[in-house]
Amino acid sequence: MSDIPIEDLDLAAATAEHETLAAAVREHERRYYEEDAPVVSDAEFDALVARLEAIEARFPNLKAESPTQAVGGKASSKFEKVAHARPMLSLEKVFTEDDVRAFVTSVRRFLNLPEEEAVALYAEPKIDGLSLALRYEGGDLVQAATRGDGRVGENVTANVRTIACIPRRLTGAPDLLEVRGEVYMGRADFLALNERQAAAGEKSFANPRNAAAGSLRQLDPAITAARPLRFFLHGWGEVSGPLPPTQEATMRWLGEDLGLPLNPLAALAPDLDAVMRVFGALEAQRALIDYDIDGVVYKVDRLDWQARLGMVSRAPRWAVAHKFPAEQAQTLLEGIDIQVGRTGALTPVARLVPVTVGGVVVSNATLHNEDEIARKDIRVGDTVVVQRAGDVIPQIVRVITEARPAGSQPFVFPDHCPICGATATREEGEVVRRCTGGLTCEAQVVERLRHFVSRQAFDIEGLGEKQVKALWDWGLIKGPGDIFRLAKTDAESLTPLRNRDGWGSQSVRNLFAAIEEKRRIPLSRLLFALGIRHVGQRNADLIARHFGSIEALAETCLGDEEKRAQALAELQDVDGLGPIVVEAFGQFLAEPHNETVLRDLIAELDILPPEARAADSPVSGKTVVFTGTLERMTRDEAKAGAERLGAKVSGSVSKKTDIVVAGPGAGSKLAKAAELGVRVMTEEEWLALIGA
Numbered sequence: 218m219s220d221i222p223i224e225d226l227d228l229a230a231a232t233a234e235h236e237t238l239a240a241a242v243r244e245h246e247r248r249y250y251e252e253d254a255p256v257v258s259d260a261e262f263d264a265l266v267a268r269l270e271a272i273e274a275r276f277p278n279l280k281a282e283s284p285t286q287a288v289g290g291k292a293s294s295k296f297e298k299v300a301h302a303r304p305m306l307s308l309e310k311v312f313t314e315d316d317v318r319a320f321v322t323s324v325r326r327f328l329n330l331p332e333e334e335a336v337a338l339y340a341e342p343k344i345d346g347l348s349l350a351l352r353y354e355g356g357d358l359v360q361a362a363t364r365g366d367g368r369v370g371e372n373v374t375a376n377v378r379t380i381a382c383i384p385r386r387l388t389g390a391p392d393l394l395e396v397r398g399e400v401y402m403g404r405a406d407f408l409a410l411n412e413r414q415a416a417a418g419e420k421s422f423a424n425p426r427n428a429a430a431g432s433l434r435q436l437d438p439a440i441t442a443a444r445p446l447r448f449f450l451h452g453w454g455e456v457s458g459p460l461p462p463t464q465e466a467t468m469r470w471l472g473e474d475l476g477l478p479l480n481p482l483a484a485l486a487p488d489l490d491a492v493m494r495v496f497g498a499l500e501a502q503r504a505l506i507d508y509d510i511d512g513v514v515y516k517v518d519r520l521d522w523q524a525r526l527g528m529v530s531r532a533p534r535w536a537v538a539h540k541f542p543a544e545q546a547q548t549l550l551e552g553i554d555i556q557v558g559r560t561g562a563l564t565p566v567a568r569l570v571p572v573t574v575g576g577v578v579v580s581n582a583t584l585h586n587e588d589e590i591a592r593k594d595i596r597v598g599d600t601v602v603v604q605r606a607g608d609v610i611p612q613i614v615r616v617i618t619e620a621r622p623a624g625s626q627p628f629v630f631p632d633h634c635p636i637c638g639a640t641a642t643r644e645e646g647e648v649v650r651r652c653t654g655g656l657t658c659e660a661q662v663v664e665r666l667r668h669f670v671s672r673q674a675f676d677i678e679g680l681g682e683k684q685v686k687a688l689w690d691w692g693l694i695k696g697p698g699d700i701f702r703l704a705k706t707d708a709e710s711l712t713p714l715r716n717r718d719g720w721g722s723q724s725v726r727n728l729f730a731a732i733e734e735k736r737r738i739p740l741s742r743l744l745f746a747l748g749i750r751h752v753g754q755r756n757a758d759l760i761a762r763h764f765g766s767i768e769a770l771a772e773t774c775l776g777d778e779e780k781r782a783q784a785l786a787e788l789q790d791v792d793g794l795g796p797i798v799v800e801a802f803g804q805f806l807a808e809p810h811n812e813t814v815l816r817d818l819i820a821e822l823d824i825l826p827p828e829a830r831a832a833d834s835p836v837s838g839k840t841v842v843f844t845g846t847l848e849r850m851t852r853d854e855a856k857a858g859a860e861r862l863g864a865k866v867s868g869s870v871s872k873k874t875d876i877v878v879a880g881p882g883a884g885s886k887l888a889k890a891a892e893l894g895v896r897v898m899t900e901e902e903w904l905a906l907i908g909a
Contacts, residue, residue: 221589223271228797231272233649234585235279237564238269241583242284243671261579261611263310263511263540264604270309278751278795285531295436296371299362303454305348305397306367307531308514308538314493317515320537321489324517327526327534329851337518339464340495341483343538344449345509346401347430349377352455353394356387363434366672367531376433379442387475391458396477398450402429403507406445425509449480451514463518482506485518500541512540527857530755545604545614548572552597553584553628557636557660560750561651565590565630567613572603579603582611586648587630594618596625636660663689665748669697673754674746675738678731679724687719697746698817701736704729737823740767747815751801756794758827760802762865763791767824774806775816781806787873792856792866835906837863839875842890845883847900855903862907870895878903 226234245262266285273280311317321336330336348364361377362370377383380400387394402410407425414421422428432444450471453460461467465485472479482499486492496513503510517523517535526534552568565584572579582603584590593616595601600620603611634641634652636659643650652658666685670677677700688694693706693714707714707725714725738746741761745754752760764770764784773784785803788794805811841864843855850858855878856866870877870889877890877897890897898906 221592223275226272226275227646228276229647229649230586230588231276232279233562233647235269235272235276235283236558236560236562236649237583237585238265238272239283240558241265242269246284264612267310267312267540278756278797280753280755283753296373296434298365299360299370299372301350301362301365301368301370301454302395304367305350305364305370305454306528306533308536309532310512310538310540312540312542314489317492317496317537317539318489320515324522324526324535327851327853328522329854335487337463337485337487338492338515339468339483339518340486340492341451341480341514341516342499342506342510343512343514343540344399344401344451344480345424345426345511346399347426347433348397349373349400349433349448350395350397350454351377351383353387353390353396355392356390358383358385371434373433375438376435376441379438380446380448382478383448384476387477390475391456393455393457394475395454395456396450396471397452397454398448398478400429400433400446400448401425401508402432402444402446404509405507410444447508448478450477451480452516460520462520464516464520464523465518467520486515496539503541512538514538525854527861545602546572547600547602547617550595550597550599550601550613553590553595555631555635557634557652557658558664561634561658561661563631563634563641563650563652565628567595567601569601569603569611579611582613584613587643587650588648590628590630594627596621596628598622598625634658634660659689662695666694666697666700668748669746670700671746674742675735677728677735679728680731684728687717691717696814696817698814698821700732701818701821703732736821737825739825739827740764740770741827743767743818743822743824747805747811749802749805751798752805756798759791759793760788762827763788766826767819771816771819775812778807787871790867790869790871790873792868834862834864835908836876838865840865840867840873841876841878842867842870842874842886843878843880844886845880847878847880849900849904855900858907858909876903 221230223231242262242265245265269283269285273283273285309320311320321338324330324336325332325334350362350364350370351358352360352362358378359374360372361374361383362372364370377400378385402425404425407422407428410428411421422431428444429446432441432446435441450468453467453471461470468479468483471477482502484495486495492515499510499513515537517526523533523535528534549570550567551570554566554568556564556566558564565587567582567584569580569582584595589595593613595613595616598621600617602614602617604614630650632641632650633639637652639652639658641650641652652661663682663686666689667682669675670680670685680700685694688703693703693710694700699706707729714720714728715722739761741754741758744752744757744760764773772780774781781803785799788799788802789796806815836859841859843852843859843866847855859866867874870886870893872893874890874893874895877886877895878900879887879890879897880900887897889895
């Protein structure tokens with residue numbers, strides 16, 4: 218990560234750094250959630266995400282391609298899949314007292330609270346374990362599931378029944394109760410387990426979190442039963458009956474009355490000073506507690522406020538995780554390797570002599586771009602200070618110049634791609650250098666296809682990075698459409714897949730079946746899968762909802778420049794889509810090669826329109842504009858509520874606008890509505906219309 222202050226980044230520099238960080242986060246999430254084998258610590262991972270989120274706060278359009286908008290990892294095919302009735306969300310992370318203060322301020326602003334009204338927070342240690350949902354029906358434990366990707370997890374019920382501290386039956390519970398918490402392993406138990414593993418000649422675990430995750434996700438419950446797993450409650454999902462009015466009271470009811478394991482270190486903090494006292498106390502006790510914690514979670518105590526605050530794409534607005542400070546160490550920089558990303562960006566990575574930073578061994582660090590190397594004067598052979606900023610890929614904080622060896626030379630950044638040898642150019646105003654090889658560059662082609670089949674895109678089972686590269690190397694796929702013709706191509710091949718290394722008849726049949734299953738794809742996922750710059754999941758969904766169908770998009774955006782210009786002008790009015798996103802989308806569509814790719818996919822796929830939202834809502838499908846000052850709610854709360862009811866929220870008034878909600882101080886938008894004859898209503902009339 219760069220240590221350039223966020224406010225000093227221009228858009229080009231922010232975009233380049235964001236691409237590098239996002240790629241690293243996705244890879245570490247895959248290793249952490251899907252393989253239970255992370256190569257960096259939680260603190261290192263959190264630092265990477267924190268930098269991503271800071272960049273996105275200043276440049277919101279960069280959220281489009283960001284892993285910050287996703288939750289967790291894909292559920293393993295080894296276990297039966299479980300769809301969560303309510304998503305198991307992640308948490309936004311903060312690192313300083315000012316960040317916590319900003320969180321409380323954002324809560325006040327969203328809810329329009331007066332300064333004198335206290336915002337009490339429920340504070341609890343952030344356990345470094347594996348998230349788990351327990352479902353009780355009629356008081357009996359009927360299902361246990363991991364978080365997975367937040368929407369679909371793994372059924373681990375048989376294994377969870379072996380964990381002694383988890384009750385199999387609750388007395389006095391409502392008919393339906395889903396509770397959530399963290400499975401973990403104590404440090405002493407972890408060390409003892411590793412001793413037993415070593416004595417038996419079996420693989421040791423890297424840390425207690427890996428041990429807990431690996432133990433819970435065993436196909437044989439007897440193995441889980443032999444592992445010393447524990448559980449702490451931290452929340453709930455579906456509940457059939459009413460709850461107490463606060464987080465603290467509900468947790469006390471779940472723990473004291475129903476007998477679920479509650480963390481005794483959790484506390485209610487009535488104000489910010491109390492919050493920071495809790496944080497300081499837990500940080501001071503951290504080394505003495507027999508289980509790993511990496512911070513403190515704060516939740517708005519009032520449940521009615523939690524309901525109003527709602528959530529963003531992957532996290533609630535009413536909770537945040539305050540991480541413990543970073544740790545540092547010194548090591549030697551052995552070399553600087555140049556990696557080529559799917560967009561052609563050349564990214565330097567520092568190769569380090571492995572060093573332990575806060576109990577985790579690290580061996581590399583991202584250097585971002587050539588300007589970053591020059592600014593810090595980083596050279597091969599330097600002794601450097603490495604920092605774990607939270608828990609992500611390490612960053613080089615500074616060079617210890619007095620330890621620099623004699624004859625050291627500044628690093629010369631290559632002007633040719635290390636993969637294909639094509640010229641690597643740097644456009645004026647950009648900090649990133651890019652390979653000009655495009656589709657002729659193996660690094661870009663494989664990465665683009667890998668993104669196309671990735672979890673958030675087409676999610677084709679059995680077609681990972683290794684398989685994509687092999688199929689490309691063998692000439693069986695050269696573009697996205699070739700994937701859906703693979704069965705036909707393979708049938709005509711002199712060397713069919715079943716006869717190639719790593720494949721067999723059954724695996725080939727499974728792959729072809731998985732590909733066929735993905736011929737039906739929502740429009741938003743297709744748009745995301747295309748890898749259009751700045752068009753990630755959130756923006757892909759907004760674009761898909763604006764056009765409504767692939768037919769409408771093709772009719773207005775493909776082949777006719779005048780129609781495309783008009784369609785893009787209308788797209789500018791979609792609330793949440795900025796000019797950078799729309800421009801990038803337009804540039805993609807204007808490229809003849811991309812049009813060919815898209816038309817090819819249209820011919821191969823059954824592309825589904827966006828799901829209807831709140832079809833029975835009086836404003837479903839309506840385009841709404843909010844203007845002026847709202848008195849009963851904030852503008853953000855009004856927009857979020859309208860979108861939940863299926864309305865499209867726009868930032869400007871046009872002939873396609875259905876309703877303008879105008880408060881005091883409404884100006885040009887109100888005048889425009891009058892000019893066009895658009896329906897105008899007050900905030901009270903809007904609330905009456907939606908039944909709020």
